[in-house]
Amino acid sequence: MTSITYRITGLMFLAITFTVFLLIFLANQQMTNLFQNYLADLYEHSAGHIMGPNMMGMQGMMGLQEQEFLSSVHDSLIWVGSAIIIVGLAASYALARSITVPLRKLNAGVREIERGNLSHKVEVDSNDEVQQLAAAFNRMVAALETNNRLRKQLLADIAHELKSPLAVIQGNLEGMIDGVIDTDKEQLTSLFEESVHLNRLINDLRDLSLAEAGQLSLERAPADINQLVSHAVGMVKHLAEGKSIEVNCVLGELPPVEVDANRMRQVIFNLLTNAVRYTDTGGRVMVETAAERHEGKNWVAISVRDTGQGIAPEDLPHIFDHFYRADKSRNRKSGGTGIGLAIVKQLVETHGGKVVVASKPSEGSCFTVVLPMAA
Incomplete structure (x- = not known):
């Protein structure tokens, strides 16, 4: 395949050469005619009478010096034209290189x-379109590198989360088989809890992958958001009472909203569970609902505010990432699996809404879910 450098250089060289030859030809013709007319007028005035073109040819009016002058002008035009062609060839090659070298780098x-x-x-x-293309390429590479790193981290986190309950179940079963551990109700209850945790994790991963792939089916129907909030608050009451945390609701007047009630209840429950988990003993969690209008549309806003430890600024941009937890120890007592907020984000966006978070360390956090109302 012919290099684009030579193709651009050749096309520009042909254009310049054709232009130069045309200009030299026209300049030579004009120079000869004008110079001969000048000599004819000069001879007529010096002879004192009018001499028609039939009496003497123009070539006969030019002496040796005039012919040498005209020839020197023609030669100068040829040399100048040749110089322009050479410079044009170099400029064409340089221009072609300025385009093709960045493309070769890409x-x-x-x-x-x-x-x-x-x-x-x-x-x-x-500072041209090629540079913009290179900048877009670099951004694409950075995104690929980030996604590859997150994919590896995701696989490691999944393996870690699956390993813990499986190790507990395997260890206890081996102990029971060997007769080291008694097969009593307490041990069986512990194994059952681990299996429930493992099953919940697998279901969450399935839902998350389906939501990200856009294949999560929603059973939409008109639902009372305030009722869903009240139900979710009742589900976390026992967890809040165990830490003496006060959970209050301020529910506004809302019309029914087309949502998947089970999925939206899961969203609210996950947010409330996180709020209670990361709020210190004696703290407070506030849930508010309200109708809003912005961007020319009507929305329903659900806010979950706590007085907990808050989120560090460096952790805030990653709070919805898979398995991301500010507590790097990944102690189950201090937090869940780390995919609850990722599921919240995907479920809300699947409903056509969005979720945002505002937080300051030691001042608590506020998660707000915004859902579109039916037109």
Whole structure:
């Protein structure tokens, strides 16, 4: 395949050469005619009478010096034209290189990505569309590198979360088989709780993957959001009472909203569970609902505010990532599996809404879910 450098250079060179030859030809014709007319007028005035073109040819009016002058002008035009062609050839090649060299760098970058080198960046020193293309390429590579890192972290986190309950179940069963552990109700209850936790984790992962793939089916029907909130608050009452946490509701007047009631109840329950879990003993959790209008549409807002420990600024951008927890020890007593908020985000966005968070360390957090009302 012919290089685009030579193709651009050749096309520009042909255009410049054709233009130069045309200008030289026209300049030579005009120079000869004008110079001969000048000599004819000069001869007529010096002879004192009018001489028609039939009496003497124009060539006969030019002496040796005039012919040498005209020839020197023609030669100068040819040399100037040749110089322009050479400069044009060099300029064409330089212009073609300025376009193709960045493209070659991009091509080399694509090959590096193909080899799996996701840290490769393309450096282009220009301020044109090629530089914008290189910047877009670098952003794409950065996104790929981030996604690859998150994928590896996700696999490691899934393995960690599955390993713990499986290890407990396996260890207890081995102990029972060997007769080291008594097969009593307490041990069986412990194994049952671990199996429930494992099953819940697998179901959450399934729902999360389906939601991200856009394949999670929703059974939408008109639902009372305030009723869903009240039901979720009742489900976390025992957890809040165990820490002497006060849970209050301020429910506004809302019309029925087309949602999957079970999925939306899961969203509210996850937010309330997180709020209670990360609020210190004697704290307070407030749930508010209200109708809002912005962006030219009607929305239902559900806010869950707590007086807990808050979220550090460096953790806030990742709070909805899979398995992300500010507590890097991943102690189940201090938090869940780390996918509850990821599920909240995906379920809310599947309903056409959005979820945002505002938080300051030691001042608590506020998660707000916004759902669109039916038109």
